[in-house]
Amino acid sequence: MALLGIDLGTSAVKVMVLDEQGRALSIGRGNYKVLAPQPGWSESDPAEWWSAVRVATREALAQAPQVNIEAIGLSGQMHGLVLTDAAGEPIRAALLWSDTRAQEALERYRRLSPVLLARLANPLVPGMAGPLLCWLAQHETASYQRAAWAIQPKDWLRFQLTGEAATDPSDASATLLYDLLADGWSNEVVAALGLNRRLLPPILPSGARAGKLTTHAAEALELPAGIPVATGAADTAAAALGTGLLAPGPVQLTLGTGAQLISLCSQPQADQSGRTHLYRAAAGANWYVMGAVQNAGLALNWMRQMFNATWDEIYASAAAVAPGADGLFFLPYLTQERPHHPLPASRGAFLGLRIDHQREHLLHAALEGVAFGIRVAFEALPTAATTTQLRLAGGGSEHPAWRQMLADILKQELLTIDTSAASARGAALLAGLASSVWPDATATAALAPRASLIATPNVERVNRYDAIYREYLAHANIEKQ
Numbered sequence: 001m002a003l004l005g006i007d008l009g010t011s012a013v014k015v016m017v018l019d020e021q022g023r024a025l026s027i028g029r030g031n032y033k034v035l036a037p038q039p040g041w042s043e044s045d046p047a048e049w050w051s052a053v054r055v056a057t058r059e060a061l062a063q064a065p066q067v068n069i070e071a072i073g074l075s076g077q078m079h080g081l082v083l084t085d086a087a088g089e090p091i092r093a094a095l096l097w098s099d100t101r102a103q104e105a106l107e108r109y110r111r112l113s114p115v116l117l118a119r120l121a122n123p124l125v126p127g128m129a130g131p132l133l134c135w136l137a138q139h140e141t142a143s144y145q146r147a148a149w150a151i152q153p154k155d156w157l158r159f160q161l162t163g164e165a166a167t168d169p170s171d172a173s174a175t176l177l178y179d180l181l182a183d184g185w186s187n188e189v190v191a192a193l194g195l196n197r198r199l200l201p202p203i204l205p206s207g208a209r210a211g212k213l214t215t216h217a218a219e220a221l222e223l224p225a226g227i228p229v230a231t232g233a234a235d236t237a238a239a240a241l242g243t244g245l246l247a248p249g250p251v252q253l254t255l256g257t258g259a260q261l262i263s264l265c266s267q268p269q270a271d272q273s274g275r276t277h278l279y280r281a282a283a284g285a286n287w288y289v290m291g292a293v294q295n296a297g298l299a300l301n302w303m304r305q306m307f308n309a310t311w312d313e314i315y316a317s318a319a320a321v322a323p324g325a326d327g328l329f330f331l332p333y334l335t336q337e338r339p340h341h342p343l344p345a346s347r348g349a350f351l352g353l354r355i356d357h358q359r360e361h362l363l364h365a366a367l368e369g370v371a372f373g374i375r376v377a378f379e380a381l382p383t384a385a386t387t388t389q390l391r392l393a394g395g396g397s398e399h400p401a402w403r404q405m406l407a408d409i410l411k412q413e414l415l416t417i418d419t420s421a422a423s424a425r426g427a428a429l430l431a432g433l434a435s436s437v438w439p440d441a442t443a444t445a446a447l448a449p450r451a452s453l454i455a456t457p458n459v460e461r462v463n464r465y466d467a468i469y470r471e472y473l474a475h476a477n478i479e480k481q
Contacts, residue, residue, distance in 0.1 A: 002067040003437070004223075005242075005428030006057070007235060007421060008049060008076035008154050010034060010096065010257040014421045015056040017064045018428035020437055022447030025067060027421055028059030035093065040100040042127070042335075043093040046082060046156055050220075053157065057221045069223055072161065072213065073431030074232030075239075075423040076154025078174050079125070081132045086148040088159035092140065095132045096153075097258070098294060100336045102131035105138070108193055109176065116189050121180035121270035121278045123339035130176035133195055150199040154232050162211025162229050165201040169280035170237035172203050180268045180278055180287070206233040206282040207433030207441065230434035233282035235423040236260045236290065239393050241282045241441060242426030243417040244448025248286065251383060252391040253406075254422065259296035259374050261390075262288045263383050275340040275380040282426060283441035291377035292338045296370055299332035299348070303366045307359060314363050315399035321364035323408070323464045327352045328361050329475050330369030337373070340380040343477055351475055367402060371409040372472045378410060389413045391451060393422040400454075407455035409465045414456075418449040425449075 002025060005016045011034055017025040030052025035043040061069075079097035084090055095101075103126045109117070110124070124131070129150065137144045151159065152171040159165055172178045172185065177200065179186040190197045204210050210231040218225035233241070239254050240246075240262060248264045264286045270278050277290040304314055329351040337344040350362065378384055390412045397403060397416075407414050419425050429444050438444055473479070 001070045002064065003428040003431040003435070004057070004060070004069045004072045005424040005426065005431060006053060006072065006074050006157065007238065007424035007427055008053070008074070008157050009235065010077050013049065013052045013056050014424040015053070015060040016421050016424035016428050017060050017067060017069070018425060019067070020432070022444070024419065024425065026060045026063030027424070028056035028063070030054075030056035034096065042096040042099040044096060046090045046094050049153070049157065050160055054220050057223075061222060069227060070437070071228045071230065071431035071435035073230040073427040073429065073434065074154045074158055075235045075427040076152065076157065076232070078152070078171065078234040078236060079128045080153050081129045082151050082153060082156040083136065083143055083147040084149045084151065084156065084159065085146065088149070088156065088163065088165070090156070091143050091146050094153060094156070097127040098298065098335050099132065100126045102126040102135040105131040105134035108134055112189065112192055116186070116192065118270065119179045119181050119186060120176055120189065121268060122176060123274040123277065124176065125338060126336070128174065128176045130193070133199070134193055137195065147199055149201055151201055154234070155201065158210060158229060158232060161213055161217045163214050164211040166204050166210045166231055167201050168206040168231040168233055169203060170206060170234040170282050173279045174234060174277070180270070183280070204231040205284055206231050206237070207284070207430045209434040228434050230430040232427060232430055234279070236262060237279065237282035237288070238426030238430070239422035240264070240288065240426070241429055241444070242419060242422040242424070243391065243393050244445055245391065246283055246442060246445055250389070250391050251381065251387050252393055253374070253397070254393045255296055255397040257297045257301070259293035259377070261291040261374070261378050261381060263381055264288045271382070282430065285441070289381060291340050291380045293374055293377045294335050294337050295332040295348070295373060299334050299370055300366060302334055303363065307363065309363060314367065315402045317360045317363035318367050318399070318401035318405040320360050323461055324468045325361045325365040325368060326357065327354070328357055328365040329472060330362070330365040331476055332366070332369040332373050338377070340377045341478065346476060367405060368409070368468070369472070371406055372469055374406070375410050375469065376478060387412065389415055391415045391417055392454075393417050393419075403455040404458070407457045408461040409469065411457050411462050414454055415451045416454045417451055
């Protein structure tokens with residue numbers, strides 16, 4: 001018997017087959033496009049998600065042909081919005097977390113009472129479902145009025161699998177429509193914004209059985225109909241579960257299209273400075289504080305495309321060029337940054353370019369710029385001053401030279417978690433909870449992947465990077481906290 005975890009990322013889906021001893025038997029992958037029909041817009045076609053899920057699931061099952069899938073669990077890119085009709089068919093393209101079109105809609109939030117804003121316990125970000133829904137209500141009224149559901153990306157996928165609409169606390173708490181203190185939808189905020197409360201789905205625990213695989217979906221995925229499907233979790237919350245981060249203490253860095261630095265807490269404590277986020281954890285017993293970086297792998301992928309470089313070339317430049325890239329700085333703010341940055345609307349730039357700079361200098365500077373941007377977010381965490389180790393997860397943290405640069409810039413020992421797809425693994429564990437393989441999330445701790453020390457800060461480079469970082473902060477107009 002085995003479990004299937006599906007992680008619907010920003011530009012690709014990963015599907016993992018996990019056995020009941022916590023061993024990954026196979027991984028499949030399917031890609032899809034991120035669309036930018038206008039500057040600042042970020043969309044995807046859910047039909048492409050579904051096609052990629054079919055490809056990735058069949059690939060994963062082909063690598064583990066002798067197993068019987070017992071249940072399915074889900075994780076997915078956070079925030080964003082999919083408007084659907086009553087049958088779950090998308091009314092328009094999905095709006096993604098990196099979309100900034102709803103910036104003006106944040107003014108409606110700022111007019112809310114301080115009491116209501118405090119209960120949201122999060123900074124205001126345009127790519128979250130609440131502001132995006134406000135924008136649609138104003139600018140695409142016909143689509144908004146046709147909609148039966150306004151759901152998150154992974155919840156749309158579960159709708160395709162089960163025919164049922166639902167969400168979980170980890171995704172709901174990241175919408176700016178959720179009362180973190182009451183632990184449920186904020187009907188007062190929804191009403192004050194003039195939104196339709198009926199668009200928001202029921203909230204079920206991440207590890208609950210949210211439905212069964214329909215005959216139609218079973219045929220598409222070549223799986224038996226009727227197997228249970230877990231509610232699932234937001235990708236960052238699922239990654240924490242998948243790597244065995246189940247209690248407060250460690251800080252985990254996940255690197256992908258964006259970057260997330262998270263620290264679990266046993267009680268919901270909002271950041272009064274408004275620099276970090278607060279969401280529910282997948283395990284159900286905790287919350288987590290998050291410093292989120294929009295421009296991580298997203299900025300590096302832009303560099304890869306612009307310079308026709310391979311990922312190996314980009315990461316190898318970390319070791320090939322000395323710290324500081326010979327006076328060249330890269331500000332990675334290609335999209336609007338999160339509120340840990342005092343000027344989130346800052347733009348990207350190369351600064352200090354000279355005629356003697358080579359291609360590898362630009363690639364190296366891009367890595368440094370992204371790492372400095374991650375450090376700004378890390379230093380916004382309440383536990384940053386006492387942290388000496390970071391747990392690494394995500395596919396964007398595998399190259400040794402890149403890891404060493406991160407260790408030197410962040411001044412942290414780095415521990416790698418022995419899983420190549422933490423969110424998909426967490427999704428599979430949630431499938432196990434939904435099918436009663438384990439009684440609760442704490443029972444999965446014994447299956448946690450091994451953590452190994454893979455990078456230690458080099459004192460000489462740490463001191464050099466501290467000086468370069470101060471220059472970076474000045475260039476980015478950031479006052480050191």
